[in-house]
Amino acid sequence: MNIFPRKILMAHGDKEERGKLAIMLARFGHCISFADAISRSKFSVDEYDLIIVDEHLAQSAWFAFLQHLSSENQAKTIFLSSEGKKERRLFRDSMGIYECLQKPVIPIDLAVVVCDFFISCFPNTKIATPMSL
Numbered sequence: 001m002n003i004f005p006r007k008i009l010m011a012h013g014d015k016e017e018r019g020k021l022a023i024m025l026a027r028f029g030h031c032i033s034f035a036d037a038i039s040r041s042k043f044s045v046d047e048y049d050l051i052i053v054d055e056h057l058a059q060s061a062w063f064a065f066l067q068h069l070s071s072e073n074q075a076k077t078i079f080l081s082s083e084g085k086k087e088r089r090l091f092r093d094s095m096g097i098y099e100c101l102q103k104p105v106i107p108i109d110l111a112v113v114v115c116d117f118f119i120s121c122f123p124n125t126k127i128a129t130p131m132s133l
Helices: 015-026 058-067 085-095 107-121
Strands: 007-011 031-035 050-054 077-081 099-102
Touching: 007 015, 015 031, 015 050, 015 107, 050 058, 050 107, 058 077, 077 085, 077 107, 085 099, 099 107
Parallel strands: 007 031, 007 050, 050 077, 077 099
Antiparallel strands: none
């Protein structure tokens, strides 16, 4: 099974952490764009296949960011949180987001969840593996 590279928006305020996560996703051919609390109004989330939002977006902007997403865009969102498992599950279910991952996020773990998302949402497309690029 293969997945075509997709467009991913990463709303994340920590440049070092988002860089590590983006490198892993880019190895699968995905095109990663970044947003922070300041730039979030300068793009259209509708053009992205997946949105990754970190809880440490400046000034608690992550909550406003998620609230302003349509339900369709919330369903294609992965949230990165340092909360406990019970809180993450509650948040995921109440916001209608795809997944809520425990921080610190291991890049390969994020890549697995991203791959699962694309397989479930785009079942008839190809998966790019690092070796096939």
